[in-house]
Amino acid sequence: xxxxxxxxxVKILFGKGQIAALATEVPADARVLMAYGGGSIxxxxxxxxxLDALKNHKVVEFGGIEPNPRYETLxxxxxxxxxxxxxxxxAVGGGSVIDGxxxxxxxxxxxxxxxxxxxxxxxxxxxxIPFGAVLTLxxxxxxxxxxxxxxxxxxxxxxxxxxxxxxxxxSILDPETTFSLPLRQLSNGIVDAFTHVLEQYLTYPVxxxxxxxxxxxxxxxxxxxxPKALQNPTDYDTAANxxxxxxxxxxxxxxxxxxxxxxxxxxxxxxxxLHGIDHARTLAIVLPSLLRYxxxxxxxxxxxxxxxxxxxxxxxxxERIETTVQATVNFFESLDIRTRLKDYEVNQSTIKEIVRxxxxxxxxxxxxxxxxQVADVEQILRMSL
Amino acid sequence: xxxxxxxxxVKILFGKGQIAALATEVPADARVLMAYGGGSIxxxxxxxxxLDALKNHKVVEFGGIEPNPRYETLxxxxxxxxxxxxxxxxAVGGGSVIDGxxxxxxxxxxxxxxxxxxxxxxxxxxxxIPFGAVLTLxxxxxxxxxxxxxxxxxxxxxxxxxxxxxxxxxSILDPETTFSLPLRQLSNGIVDAFTHVLEQYLTYPVxxxxxxxxxxxxxxxxxxxxPKALQNPTDYDTAANxxxxxxxxxxxxxxxxxxxxxxxxxxxxxxxxLHGIDHARTLAIVLPSLLRYxxxxxxxxxxxxxxxxxxxxxxxxxERIETTVQATVNFFESLDIRTRLKDYEVNQSTIKEIVRxxxxxxxxxxxxxxxxQVADVEQILRMSL
Numbered sequence: 100x101x102x103x104x105x106x107x108x109v110k111i112l113f114g115k116g117q118i119a120a121l122a123t124e125v126p127a128d129a130r131v132l133m134a135y136g137g138g139s140i141x142x143x144x145x146x147x148x149x150l151d152a153l154k155n156h157k158v159v160e161f162g163g164i165e166p167n168p169r170y171e172t173l174x175x176x177x178x179x180x181x182x183x184x185x186x187x188x189x190a191v192g193g194g195s196v197i198d199g200x201x202x203x204x205x206x207x208x209x210x211x212x213x214x215x216x217x218x219x220x221x222x223x224x225x226x227x228i229p230f231g232a233v234l235t236l237x238x239x240x241x242x243x244x245x246x247x248x249x250x251x252x253x254x255x256x257x258x259x260x261x262x263x264x265x266x267x268x269x270s271i272l273d274p275e276t277t278f279s280l281p282l283r284q285l286s287n288g289i290v291d292a293f294t295h296v297l298e299q300y301l302t303y304p305v306x307x308x309x310x311x312x313x314x315x316x317x318x319x320x321x322x323x324x325x326p327k328a329l330q331n332p333t334d335y336d337t338a339a340n341x342x343x344x345x346x347x348x349x350x351x352x353x354x355x356x357x358x359x360x361x362x363x364x365x366x367x368x369x370x371x372x373l374h375g376i377d378h379a380r381t382l383a384i385v386l387p388s389l390l391r392y393x394x395x396x397x398x399x400x401x402x403x404x405x406x407x408x409x410x411x412x413x414x415x416x417x418e419r420i421e422t423t424v425q426a427t428v429n430f431f432e433s434l435d436i437r438t439r440l441k442d443y444e445v446n447q448s449t450i451k452e453i454v455r456x457x458x459x460x461x462x463x464x465x466x467x468x469x470x471x472q473v474a475d476v477e478q479i480l481r482m483s484l
Numbered sequence: 485x486x487x488x489x490x491x492x493x494v495k496i497l498f499g500k501g502q503i504a505a506l507a508t509e510v511p512a513d514a515r516v517l518m519a520y521g522g523g524s525i526x527x528x529x530x531x532x533x534x535l536d537a538l539k540n541h542k543v544v545e546f547g548g549i550e551p552n553p554r555y556e557t558l559x560x561x562x563x564x565x566x567x568x569x570x571x572x573x574x575a576v577g578g579g580s581v582i583d584g585x586x587x588x589x590x591x592x593x594x595x596x597x598x599x600x601x602x603x604x605x606x607x608x609x610x611x612x613i614p615f616g617a618v619l620t621l622x623x624x625x626x627x628x629x630x631x632x633x634x635x636x637x638x639x640x641x642x643x644x645x646x647x648x649x650x651x652x653x654x655s656i657l658d659p660e661t662t663f664s665l666p667l668r669q670l671s672n673g674i675v676d677a678f679t680h681v682l683e684q685y686l687t688y689p690v691x692x693x694x695x696x697x698x699x700x701x702x703x704x705x706x707x708x709x710x711p712k713a714l715q716n717p718t719d720y721d722t723a724a725n726x727x728x729x730x731x732x733x734x735x736x737x738x739x740x741x742x743x744x745x746x747x748x749x750x751x752x753x754x755x756x757x758l759h760g761i762d763h764a765r766t767l768a769i770v771l772p773s774l775l776r777y778x779x780x781x782x783x784x785x786x787x788x789x790x791x792x793x794x795x796x797x798x799x800x801x802x803e804r805i806e807t808t809v810q811a812t813v814n815f816f817e818s819l820d821i822r823t824r825l826k827d828y829e830v831n832q833s834t835i836k837e838i839v840r841x842x843x844x845x846x847x848x849x850x851x852x853x854x855x856x857q858v859a860d861v862e863q864i865l866r867m868s869l
Contacts, residue, residue: 100724102499107492113741114487306721308708309729312701320694336691339485343741344694352737356498356728 100307100356107351109243110269113343115335117271118145118233121152121189124269125231129187130157132180134200136164136192143279145235149191159183164192167250167257167371167378168199170215177206177214180228188230190267193284194239197232201247201265204228217260218249224262232270237277237342238288238379240295240349242270250372257372272346274338282329285341286434287379289325292345293318293430294363294382301390301400302358302467311403314353317344318408325434358467363389365465366476369453376443383431383438388482390424392475396468440483450480485692485741492736494628495654498728500720502656503530503618506537506574509654510616514572515542517565519585521549521577528664530620534576544568549577552635552642552756552763553584555600562591562599565613573615575652578669579624582617586632586650589613602645603634609647616654620661622727623673623764625680625734627655635757642757657731659723667714670726671819672764674710677730678703678815679748679767686775686785687743687852696788699738702729703793710819743852748774750850751861754838761828768816768823773867775809777860781853825868835865 112120125131131153140146150158161176180188180203190200206214208226216222234242241247246261277285300314324340331337347353366389367381376384394401398416405411405423414422428438437443457473465471471479497505510516516538525531535543546561565573565588575585591599593611601607619627626632631646662670685699709725716722732738751774752766761769779786783801790796790808799807813823822828842858850856856864 100499100721100728102502104495104497106495110489110491111740112489114485117487306725308725309701309705309732312705313698316694316697316701320697323693336485339741340691340693343485347694355496356724 101305101358103355105351105355106263107243107266109266109350111243111272111346112269113272114339115273115275117273118148119152120271121149121231121233122155124271125153125156125187125189127155130159130183130185132159132161132176132183132185132188132203134161134164134176134188134190134192134196134203136162136166136196138162139279140191140235143235143276145191145233145276149189149233153189159185164196164199166195167248167375168195168202170202170218170249170251171253173199173202173206173249174214176203180207186228188228190230190232191235193234193236194241197234197241197267198239198247198249200230200232201241201245202249202260204230205260205262205265215251218251218258219256221260224260224264227262227264229268232267233276234270234272234342235276236280236284236288237345238284238291240292240346242267242272243346243350248368255372257368272342274335274342277338277342278333280332282332282435283377285328285332286436287377288345289321289328289341289434290383290431290436291379292348293321293325294379294386295348296321296353297386297404298361298363299354299357299359301397301404302360303396304399305357307357310353310355310357315404315407317348317353318404320344322408322430325430329434360467362465362471362476365462366453366479369456370445370449373449373452374443374445376445380436380443383436384440384443384483385479387424387428387438388479390427391421392479392482393466393471394420396470438483440480446484450477453480486690486743488740490736490740491648492628492651494651494735496628496657496731497654498657499724500658500660502658503533504537505656506534506616506618507540509656510538510541510572510574512540515544515568515570517544517546517561517568517570517573517588519546519549519561519573519575519577519581519588521547521551521581523547524664525576525620528620528661530576530618530661534574534618538574544570549581549584551580552633553580553587555587555603555634555636556638558584558587558591558634559599561588565592571613573613575615575617576620578619578621579626582619582626582652583624583632583634585615585617586626586630587634587645589615590645590647590650600636603636603643604641606645609645609649612647612649614653616656617652618656618658618661619727621665621669621673622662622730623669623676625677625731627652627657628731628735633753640757642753657727659720659727662723662727663718665717667717667820668762670713670717671821672762673730674706674713674726674819675768675816675821676764677733678706678710679764679771680733681706681738682771682789683746683748684739684742684744686782686789687745688781689784690742692742695738695740695742700789700792702733702738703789705729707793707815710815714819745852747850747856747861750847751838751864754841755830755834758834758837759828759830761830765821765828768821769825769828769868770864772809772813772823773864775812776806777864777867778851778856779805781855823868825865832869835862838865
């Protein structure tokens with residue numbers, strides 16, 4: 100097992116009716132920016148529940164944070180927050196709203212010039228406004244970690260940042276808020292969470308059997324519960340199980356002491372930045388090719404994954420690996436997530452553009468062995484055509 | 485799944501060489517009480533490593549915290565801390581030292597009279613001195629939770645308390661510190677952790693498949709790694725896996741959203757208080773009888789546990805449950821932990837005394853269904869004779 104540090108101070112309030120706890124979780128004297136997305140919370144009752152819980156608080160609203168939250172939009176929230184002397188933020192929505200709020204929280208007190216430097220130059224976050232979250236879409240895990248991914252529309256960049264200061268103080272996870280999600284978003288969330296686990300699991304063995312089994316526990320549960328959720332999105336227990344799996348997938352518990360491979364995310368972000376393809380779908384496009392391309396260096400874990408998650412025990416090692424990757428593809432496709440670039444009308448020219456951008460940014464040494472270079476990225480994307 | 489709150493802000497620093505991090509984890513201007521146990525840390529090099537890391541700190545030492553830490557001893561540490569104006573505590577040792585430090589931390593600023601009231605009357609902890617831990621014995625999980633169990637020698641009481649203020653600020657887990665543990669303590673630790681998991685798992689199903697699998701992940705890993713650790717206590721990876729399992733067993737992750745049954749602990753504490761039997765051994769005595777006595781109400785989970793952890797699939801339900809409980813007993817015995825009261829020269833008269841004490845204290849409604857009364861405790865203990 101590798102050495103590690105684990106720290107996650109996010110308080111989770113999980114279950115039916117927990118939104119009412121906002122009344123006490125948000126400090127009584129706070130001046131709150133309530134940040135949300137495209138307005139779905141106004142259709143499903145969450146908006147009213149939140150305002151009701153905060154009826155004795157001073158609340159300023161900021162709606163319109165888009166999927167893949169944009170720097171340009173978020174800076175309006177920063178401006179509004181300063182005007183209104185906001186000292187607490189509440190994110191109400193999915194991972195994009197929460198990621199966006201992390202940026203707003205760090206940008207308000209940022210003293211180093213343009214807050215975009217937090218993403219582009221990894222400028223250190225030394226202060227941040229405290230914030231909490233009401234999660235309405237199980238997917239990214241942002242509700243229980245300190246990471247954030249922000250898109251700059253002007254330059255079509257999608258970049259990440261994180262800081263110990265950008266953990267939510269609390270996150271409320273009420274599975275009932277997901278009952279009205281479009282199936283497309285539910286599918287995306289399941290694939291996103293599933294891929295998060297694989298990126299922390301399909302590397303090389305370091306004799307960490309507990310971490311392996313914890314990862315497999317989430318994978319098997321998503322495999323079982325995912326199709327049920329699509330069939331019956333208002334079944335409470337199924338929704339609860341999906342929601343908790345997505346949070347556990349990226350709260351750090353399965354990552355400790357093991358190598359990780361975030362190449363799929365890094366490559367996928369480019370497809371979103373250039374073509375606006377849903378984040379989860381970019382992962383479903385990239386991951387199978389990456390696994391096939393790296394099947395030798397990931398062999399032991401691919402075989403273990405195949406056996407324990409998909410029951411693949413027959414055939415040569417090469418055959419078992421291919422059966423396992425195909426089982427993963429079939430799972431994604433069964434959730435109505437297409438896994439080929441051509442399904443999204445993306446072709447060779449995009450691959451060239453991604454290669455150009457990676458070269459320009461000096462991207463190199465991706466993957467758990469730091470052996471995925473730009474030429475490998477090109478190969479992987481070609482395999483996904 | 486049941487509603488739940490999860491909060492665990494303990495920072496974990498895991499691995500070889502991590503004790504050196506004390507230099508920065510303990511605030512530079514702190515006046516530190518370094519608390520430890522019977523002196524084993526002076527034989528295995530941990531004492532020197534800690535003092536070396538804290539060479540620029542003001543440190544006051546307090547040794548001699550015993551297994552099942554005693555109120556009487558801890559109050560001496562409270563007195564010393566006040567004299568020396570201690571404002572930070574470092575626990576160096578196993579669960580007993582860490583539990584003891586939690587009490588010291590809460591007792592120093594306690595304003596409600598005798599700090600024993602924190603245990604005996606559940607007097608609220610409104611202030612506590614911050615503290616960290618260097619763990620040297622994987623077992624109780626105290627390094628990553630806020631609970632503590634204190635024994636009052638005078639009255640032979642063993643009582644628990646906990647508060648959000650008694651989480652360690654950090655815990656350092658270096659598996660190498662366990663290399664020199666007596667096998668007896670290693671066995672105890674494995675059984676303690678294994679039982680902690682079972683007490684959060686062998687209840688009734690609430691459609692929480694992820695929590696079930698996370699619990700089973702720890703059980704299977706302890707089952708596999710435990711015997712290896714006894715055979716080769718200086719194998720780093722094995723020691724690391726045991727250590728991380730013990731922490732994960734009681735840091736709250738597997739408890740969320742599911743019922744729990746702490747009856748085994750409640751009854752076991754009495755055997756320690758009256759006869760000084762090692763804590764883990766009391767669990768190994770009580771648990772099998774409790775599972776047999778409650779086999780009907782725990783049926784679904786016992787069958788699942790048997791199948792997934794011990795591979796028990798043959799026979800009637802009744803037979804499979806008995807085979808499963810016996811497999812658990814065999815596992816404990818294989819670790820050289822005896823599971824009968826007679827192995828510890830305890831007889832009927834102790835059972836009577838425990839019944840008397842429970843009646844006196846008004847103990848009732850134990851177990852996940854609150855249906856274990858004193859008469860049931862008597863039956864369970866008789867089955868363990």
